[in-house]
Amino acid sequence: MKNGWFFESLFPDAKLGLKIKKNLSSTRSKFQKIRFLESQHLGRFLILDDIIQTSTWDEFVYHEMLTHIPLFSHPAPKDVLVIGGGDGGVLREVLKHRTVKKVTLVEIDKQVINQSQRYLPGICRNSFQSKKLELIIGDGAEFVKDKLKDYDVAIVDSPDPIGPGKTLFQDKFYHNLSNLLRQNGIMVRQSGSSFFQKKELQDNYARVGKFFKYSAVYTAAVPTYIGGLFTFIFCSSGINPGKINLKTLKKRFTQLKSKTRYYNPEIHSACFQLPNYIKEILR
Ligand code: SAM
Numbered sequence: 001m002k003n004g005w006f007f008e009s010l011f012p013d014a015k016l017g018l019k020i021k022k023n024l025s026s027t028r029s030k031f032q033k034i035r036f037l038e039s040q041h042l043g044r045f046l047i048l049d050d051i052i053q054t055s056t057w058d059e060f061v062y063h064e065m066l067t068h069i070p071l072f073s074h075p076a077p078k079d080v081l082v083i084g085g086g087d088g089g090v091l092r093e094v095l096k097h098r099t100v101k102k103v104t105l106v107e108i109d110k111q112v113i114n115q116s117q118r119y120l121p122g123i124c125r126n127s128f129q130s131k132k133l134e135l136i137i138g139d140g141a142e143f144v145k146d147k148l149k150d151y152d153v154a155i156v157d158s159p160d161p162i163g164p165g166k167t168l169f170q171d172k173f174y175h176n177l178s179n180l181l182r183q184n185g186i187m188v189r190q191s192g193s194s195f196f197q198k199k200e201l202q203d204n205y206a207r208v209g210k211f212f213k214y215s216a217v218y219t220a221a222v223p224t225y226i227g228g229l230f231t232f233i234f235c236s237s238g239i240n241p242g243k244i245n246l247k248t249l250k251k252r253f254t255q256l257k258s259k260t261r262y263y264n265p266e267i268h269s270a271c272f273q274l275p276n277y278i279k280e281i282l283r
Helices: 059-073 089-094 110-119 140-146 163-169 171-180 198-208 246-253 265-270 276-282
Strands: 005-007 017-028 033-039 044-048 051-055 079-084 102-107 133-137 151-157 181-193 214-220 230-236
Touching: 017 110, 033 110, 044 110, 051 059, 059 089, 059 151, 059 181, 059 214, 059 230, 059 246, 059 265, 079 089, 079 140, 079 163, 089 102, 089 151, 102 110, 140 163, 140 171, 151 171, 163 171, 163 198, 171 181, 171 198, 181 198, 198 214, 198 230, 198 276, 214 276, 246 265
Parallel strands: 079 102, 079 151, 102 133, 151 181
Antiparallel strands: 005 017, 017 033, 033 044, 044 051, 181 230, 214 230
């Protein structure tokens, strides 16, 4: 931190700087450094090992797109698995779906959950108190090891492949995820910035292709994640995301318990359309 500014450490030669209004908390768990800060104009931020994870300013874009694309692509998602997601944003969005009966959230660091509830109540709200929640504190890569056809949707809300997040980017992790999904099962994950993390996108797109019949990239602009369009990977062995028509999406969307600020059926159809430079990265 330099004279009242925070600069992210994810990229060596481009940094997002935040003018700090107030340092809310800075602690170290056994996994990582956990920081919460209030910026001058962009709301509150969760920062892990000096890498920005989420912010009250634009979290709705990321959490809605990581959640509603798979859940509205599935005909009737009942059991949902979330890996990571300790800030509670994905969990909040999953619980808006009437068809969902159980959400298993596997988070390695309980401190992130505890402190997010204290410093980011606007993100998690009361989602960690939901009766539909099965909370597992542990490594997501370990949890998926011996599961078979237990889930309809798996959402990987991991940090970047650094520190404890590394295990969530490996072939065996994707192989185990493909085994734990039921017929028509869907897995999605964040796959980084299209300009600054090309290798991460390319590498993960190639890996998932070994374990799923369909895999597709979709995008959204998330200002906090610098480097142009932010990317997500959709995988399934039963659902081809390009074949879901707008009328079906509109019908399913009426079921949602409460409003969204970014996601809508038209965005759902459009977000899989890719600019040529991203098609090039995936070729
Ligand atoms: N939106 C962020 C992004 O795109 O980078 C991710 C946010 S979420 C806070 C990431 C969570 O994953 C953190 O709470 C972290 O503790 C958790 N995590 C990291 N490695 C993990 C692992 N191996 N198993 C389960 N959770 C993990």
